[in-house]
Amino acid sequence: MEQIPNWLMQRAHLTPQREALRFEGNSWTFQQLYDEALQLARKLTHCGVQQQTRVAILGYSTAQLVQIIYASMHLQLEMVMLNNRLSAEELQYQLDDSEATVVLVDERFASSVVHSSVLTFSDVEQADEADVHISPLWHHDATMTIMYTSGTTGYPKGVRQTVRNHEASALASALNLGLRHDDAWLCATPIFHISGFSTLTKSLIYGMTVDLYEKFDATAAAKSIASGRVTMISVVALTLGRLLNVMEEERLVAHSRFVACLAGGGPIPHAYLQRAQSLHMPVLQTYGMTETSSQTTTLQADEAFVKLGSAGKPLFFNAIRIDGATKPGEEGEICIQGPHVTPGYIGRFAERQTTTDGWLYSGDIGYIDEDGYLFVVDRRADLIISGGENIYPAQIESVLHSHPAVLEAGVCGLADVLWGQVPIAFVVVKEDVTVEELHEYCKQKLAKYKVPTAIYIVDALPRNGANKLLRRELPDLLS
Amino acid sequence: MEQIPNWLMQRAHLTPQREALRFEGNSWTFQQLYDEALQLARKLTHCGVQQQTRVAILGYSTAQLVQIIYASMHLQLEMVMLNNRLSAEELQYQLDDSEATVVLVDERFASSVVHSSVLTFSDVEQADEADVHISPLWHHDATMTIMYTSGTTGYPKGVRQTVRNHEASALASALNLGLRHDDAWLCATPIFHISGFSTLTKSLIYGMTVDLYEKFDATAAAKSIASGRVTMISVVALTLGRLLNVMEEERLVAHSRFVACLAGGGPIPHAYLQRAQSLHMPVLQTYGMTETSSQTTTLQADEAFVKLGSAGKPLFFNAIRIDGATKPGEEGEICIQGPHVTPGYIGRFAERQTTTDGWLYSGDIGYIDEDGYLFVVDRRADLIISGGENIYPAQIESVLHSHPAVLEAGVCGLADVLWGQVPIAFVVVKEDVTVEELHEYCKQKLAKYKVPTAIYIVDALPRNGANKLLRRELPDLLS
Structure with missing residues (x-):
């Protein structure tokens, strides 16, 4: 070892x-x-x-x-x-x-x-x-961190991230973004997420400054980018939007030393990418997850404005393939290989295999274009991404199910200008209960960002022939 | 695996x-x-x-x-x-x-x-x-290259260099020197030596340009360094000396894009380091060997002019220690650890262990100063012991190099009935000078027992393919 x-x-x-x-x-x-x-x-x-x-x-x-x-x-x-x-x-x-x-x-x-x-x-x-x-x-094989991710089961799974996982991730990212002795990375994403934590591992391995914020401060970030005080920043769509607003209002542009915004946690609106371009601020979309200790694919700095909307190519040590795809452009499940892939889970999922034939099946849908660039089409079946946080419908449904008045529950995401998406819920009840009571119940059991912004009591949920809940058809109940 | x-x-x-x-x-x-x-x-x-x-x-x-x-x-x-x-x-x-x-x-x-x-x-x-x-x-564990190294045994040993050895070496060097997308490395050291070969592995792993020369061309190298066409170059003392001569004659200075000369294959005369400094050309002394797939320690770019003469600190994944040393400054055998260390030899030495308790014993003598910087004192095989006093040829050569009339100098030990060994010197001159003058010059700068008992003016010094001085062949010049 x-x-x-x-x-x-x-x-x-x-x-x-x-x-x-x-x-x-x-x-x-x-x-x-x-x-x-x-x-x-x-x-x-x-x-x-x-x-x-x-x-x-x-x-x-x-x-x-x-x-x-x-x-x-x-x-x-x-x-x-x-x-x-x-x-x-x-x-x-x-x-x-x-x-x-x-x-x-x-x-x-x-x-x-x-x-x-x-x-x-x-x-x-x-x-x-x-x-x-x-x-x-x-x-190398020692577990350094464990981060919980919900997945589709309702029960969060504790993902092991080893010394080698973190190291491979940091090194591969440096081969993509380059490395300068005076690099400084603005970190305003939570350290308990792999996005924030990986900034610390990069700092130690590269010898790089971390410019840390407890909360994202769009004005401070904009000024730091414009002055050259920082050379990199991690953003999600929500924070990038706020950053763009400030830079445009204050008529700031990115300093020549500034390398890029690394944008994860779900898709970035095209309009944002175009606005960033006119501020000379490359936004590199990345595709990563807790199970891969951060980035698997990332755009290269010199392609930020060429392949708008793509999450790039694999980093040097990694590989991806689209399950079942026989030619470029075909959609399918994104499968991942590399030294950054977790060796497994702990606790109740300790026995579960994370890879099949050496590939991690992400659950996310995407395609690879004829030049080898990944486009992520849809997240893990029903994943809701709200302000960069992953929300799994199954967990909210599980909570609603546990309420004595609820017979069935279905949760999906609703587009939201501010957060990207917010969760909403549909329930079939077996006893009298008010929406307010259910709302209060969720607030006790769920993180605030997971609490449905609206709960609707309905007669039945859309299901397929096998009685499987069709979450994608839930929004139709609103019309 | x-x-x-x-x-x-x-x-x-x-x-x-x-x-x-x-x-x-x-x-x-x-x-x-x-x-x-x-x-x-x-x-x-x-x-x-x-x-x-x-x-x-x-x-x-x-x-x-x-x-x-x-x-x-x-x-x-x-x-x-x-x-x-x-x-x-x-x-x-x-x-x-x-x-x-x-x-x-x-x-x-x-x-x-x-x-x-x-x-x-x-x-x-x-x-x-x-x-x-x-x-x-x-x-990772597959053998990629085998390079023969003479060592002290007389029979050359075939050193295995694995995929992992080369990869770890390239990555560690990038963490030290940084990495830019437009880096270009001038390679005029032979590819059959690890110095040249490692430029190829860096090129593939970094995505870096190799500017290759069949033979070292001091004029072309000087112009490329001055114009920014290359950002790095590997040199030994001899080629650095020629490079400095051309740059001084042509009144060239290093371009602001230029990162450093990586100087291996033995010590670099102090006078060269000082001359390079005045040309804004950092020279980073490095300590490496075939068994470590290139660099183990290297000066950092921002220390080139601070720790003149040092071979720097270990690269990020590596460690060194001085066998038997109990405090900074004590000399002893340099021992090396890291993922770049060969797993072993082939052929007649296949059974020989390369490490003891995880450490590779280099056979070279050095010390680590109070700040953690390695100074290589000499290759053990070249040590001259005279009347119980240790004499390191490199020191005497350095003195001779500093004489304005001297182009190259080589020192070795000669058997002596009285003292065991005495040092003798061979010099290539660029201006007229008498042996007596050189002798007098050494007497001014060295302890008496270190002054060469004989100095010979010759046409050329014996060197290997990497232009490294072969001190052991110096006595052949007498026959």
């Missing part, structure tokens, strides 16, 4: 004085981050956290969270990255399923978590330091 | 129109090189060359050689890269030891090789094409 140097240690050794992180007006070099993470690792050890065990982490995208993550890396912990928008019930499922031994939480979430061992970030910071041996070498 | 895409196929798929190779006024895109290599692979197959067998390759650094190498990659051949300066007897040893099934030779060497199956490059080009299945995936 291949071993590689502890990224934190090696990076601090190689470029100690280079800027590693910016957050709220403060700045850290790689040496400073290394020192602080090491101290936190000693404190975590004093708090009883054992090396190479599994912990869950819940926080906002702050410098403090980054330091907790880096301390956890030093201890080679398996980090279950909890989505801070989840409901208490959803969080509980992930804590139970992952069997995390400890939960590390931002103070602001201390009351949201029920677990036998909860440590707030402050608890850790105030602890004494214990002796600890930090390994200078890491195993 | 991890698999990765066939580099040629993937690179032609990703950046078909990008410039891949320049040679003698001609230029090839990645698609063109891919097509030509594929055709040559079909022809090789028609000539009876079986996939995944071992062949030997002997040629000059030409576009034709590159195409033969790429065709061999397509067939996943193990390529024994023969040094074109070897004597017939030395060649025969390598052919026998490697048991290569076929020898592929440039016409100009056809008469030099005795083997049951010799194919000239023309034979291959004129052959018919056979059907062949080219694998889209390669195994």
